[in-house]
Amino acid sequence: MRKLQYAFMALAALFMASPAFAQSPGGSAAPSWVPIGAGIGMAIASGLCGLGQGRATASATEALARNPGARAGILTMLLLGLAFMESLALFTLLIVFAVVK
Numbered sequence: 001m002r003k004l005q006y007a008f009m010a011l012a013a014l015f016m017a018s019p020a021f022a023q024s025p026g027g028s029a030a031p032s033w034v035p036i037g038a039g040i041g042m043a044i045a046s047g048l049c050g051l052g053q054g055r056a057t058a059s060a061t062e063a064l065a066r067n068p069g070a071r072a073g074i075l076t077m078l079l080l081g082l083a084f085m086e087s088l089a090l091f092t093l094l095i096v097f098a099v100v101k
Helices: 002-022 034-066 068-099
Strands: none
Touching (some): 034 068
16 A cells, blocks of 8 residues: 555656646747657557457467367467457557657
8 A cells, every 4th residue: 555655646746747847948849748658558458468368378278178179169269369369459559650750
């Protein structure tokens, strides 16, 4: 509980300090937050993709241990599911490259 309190205190300090960084000399435009948001989005997509692939692989392994005779069907569905999960992460990467200039 103490660590969570310190984390919230650090976030509060960062949010209070943000107006000081908002001032830009010479009247130039403020920095863009798009690359940071895209990086966070890619991190979330990749992390959840990895979690999903781990759970799918664990379930397929458990299913093979219970019924080795259904290996062909389980392997086909596993590979199809893993390909779809990986394609979601790749689509997110393409969107990140398209948005961040």
